[in-house]
Amino acid sequence: MHQRNLQPETQLCSESVFKTVFESHFKLLRNFLIFKFKDVERAEDTAQNAFVVLWENCAMIKPEQAKSFLFTTAIRLSLNLIKHDKVVLNFELQSKSNGTHHESPEFLLLESELKKRLEKAISDLPEKQRTVFLLNRFENQSYTQIAALLDLSVKTVEKRMHLALVSLRQVVKNV
Amino acid sequence: MKMDNANNENTFLADWLDGKITDAALREKVSAADFEAYLKLRETLGLYQIADPDMAQQYAKIKAKRIAANNAKPVRKIRPYVYLSVAASLLLFFGFYQFFAFANHLQTGYGETTALTLADGSVVTLNAQSKVDYPPLFKYNRQLQLDGEAYFEVQKGSQFTVATALGEVAVLGTKFNVVAQDGFFEVVCLDGRVKVTHNRQSTILTKGEAVRFFKQRQEEWTQNSNREPDWIGGESTFKNTPLQQVIRQFENQYHCSVQYPEALGNIRFTGSFTHRNLETALQSICIPLQLQHTQTGNRKISLAQ
Numbered sequence: 001m002h003q004r005n006l007q008p009e010t011q012l013c014s015e016s017v018f019k020t021v022f023e024s025h026f027k028l029l030r031n032f033l034i035f036k037f038k039d040v041e042r043a044e045d046t047a048q049n050a051f052v053v054l055w056e057n058c059a060m061i062k063p064e065q066a067k068s069f070l071f072t073t074a075i076r077l078s079l080n081l082i083k084h085d086k087v088v089l090n091f092e093l094q095s096k097s098n099g100t101h102h103e104s105p106e107f108l109l110l111e112s113e114l115k116k117r118l119e120k121a122i123s124d125l126p127e128k129q130r131t132v133f134l135l136n137r138f139e140n141q142s143y144t145q146i147a148a149l150l151d152l153s154v155k156t157v158e159k160r161m162h163l164a165l166v167s168l169r170q171v172v173k174n175v
Numbered sequence: 176m177k178m179d180n181a182n183n184e185n186t187f188l189a190d191w192l193d194g195k196i197t198d199a200a201l202r203e204k205v206s207a208a209d210f211e212a213y214l215k216l217r218e219t220l221g222l223y224q225i226a227d228p229d230m231a232q233q234y235a236k237i238k239a240k241r242i243a244a245n246n247a248k249p250v251r252k253i254r255p256y257v258y259l260s261v262a263a264s265l266l267l268f269f270g271f272y273q274f275f276a277f278a279n280h281l282q283t284g285y286g287e288t289t290a291l292t293l294a295d296g297s298v299v300t301l302n303a304q305s306k307v308d309y310p311p312l313f314k315y316n317r318q319l320q321l322d323g324e325a326y327f328e329v330q331k332g333s334q335f336t337v338a339t340a341l342g343e344v345a346v347l348g349t350k351f352n353v354v355a356q357d358g359f360f361e362v363v364c365l366d367g368r369v370k371v372t373h374n375r376q377s378t379i380l381t382k383g384e385a386v387r388f389f390k391q392r393q394e395e396w397t398q399n400s401n402r403e404p405d406w407i408g409g410e411s412t413f414k415n416t417p418l419q420q421v422i423r424q425f426e427n428q429y430h431c432s433v434q435y436p437e438a439l440g441n442i443r444f445t446g447s448f449t450h451r452n453l454e455t456a457l458q459s460i461c462i463p464l465q466l467q468h469t470q471t472g473n474r475k476i477s478l479a480q
Binding site: 022026027030031034044047051052055093111114115118134136138142157159162165166168169171172 | 185186187188189190192193209212213215216219220221222223224225227228230233234236237240241244
């Protein structure tokens with residue numbers, strides 16, 4: 001009886017299962033932390049540490065619980081660190097390379113102007129609004145998924161989305 | 176109503192981004208300039224993405240950190256020895272356990288009841304023709320084996336388990352009565368909560384609840400009295416109990432053998448009989464069920480309809 005129960009729990013301790021969990025969750029976790037910290041290096045460092053903690057506890061966690069464990073751990077780890085000084089956004093948004101842009105140089109210039117100001121505005125958003133907003137926009141996470149990930153109500157997620165949009169709208173005002 | 180409106184107003188932009196409300200609906204909520212700006216915003220955001228991580232490199236870093244973390248904890252290095260010593264001590268433990276487990280033994284004869292106070296202060300009262308086995312270090316291993324009927328008053332503390340051939344009763348601290356005899360398993364909970372396990376199925380009983388397993392059937396009922404069972408006071412009481420079990424109790428009390436047609440075994444009996452006078456006891460059973468009884472020999476009684 002006991003033996004059978006134990007089997008699926010220890011699966012995470014196998015290298016291949018752990019790797020699969022890494023492949024499926026690392027990117028989302030790392031990007032979430034980037035949105036949170038506005039700092040790629042710190043985000044990747046914290047994300048790696050969360051996976052190390054996951055490995056150390058692999059016997060107690062089922063693979064399907066890994067995702068929420070990783071997010072909880074990462075948030076806890078980031079609390080442990082002394083709050084960094086105000087970091088300026090150090091990640092840059094890339095163009096999606098679908099190569100079908102045939103816009104005029106003037107348009108492209110305006111576009112990149114707007115992009116810069118948008119990045120600045122996103123960086124200035126309160127952390128809670130920023131993480132929720134970017135998870136939705138860049139990671140295609142639905143409001144429900146975000147709510148589950150961050151242990152929030154869907155209503156809270158919607159409110160943060162709304163407020164973020166209202167703030168960002170100021171950037172586009174003068175275009 | 177007003178609340179609702181306020182809430183909707185707070186999130187309509189979120190609804191719009193999510194596609195829950197259309198562009199046209201948004202247009203009605205905001206000014207023309209705002210509407211344009213939001214469209215532009217959505218479009219611009221859609222053009223960009225965040226650079227993907229180098230997955231192989233990240234995985235390599237995690238592995239390196241894992242190894243570093245391992246080295247930081249020397250305990251992990253000697254794991255094989257840890258397992259070995261755990262295995263050895265388990266072996267040793269089970270050796271001792273086998274040796275000492277249930278080394279104490281108490282048995283009652285016909286028509287006899289006995290009370291026993293265990294090391295932890297719990298009291299077990301044994302009914303006639305019953306026996307109980309328990310380990311010497313009972314304080315630390317509150318588990319005992321029962322065959323027959325007994326009433327328990329358990330002191331609060333760690334889990335207390337009564338194992339019988341027919342199932343298990345697990346409690347933390349409470350009063351209850353157990354009968355486990357000849358395929359008849361009955362537990363009455365008089366106070367607190369007990370967990371009864373029979374054929375791998377568990378039932379939780381709370382104060383006043385009772386359960387009975389007999390011939391593959393499970394019966395549950397409740398009773399109001401929370402006094403100790405009547406048999407301690409010299410009387411056996413039954414509630415809708417199969418006659419077979421009633422007779423069995425009777426035989427245990429009076430040390431005799433009772434013959435009866437098999438069909439009668441399933442008749443249900445509600446009532447009680449005294450432990451002090453055979454003739455009165457026999458009548459208490461036979462009159463309500465309209466049975467005839469005859470003495471067929473020394474300590475032999477026969478029942479008939």
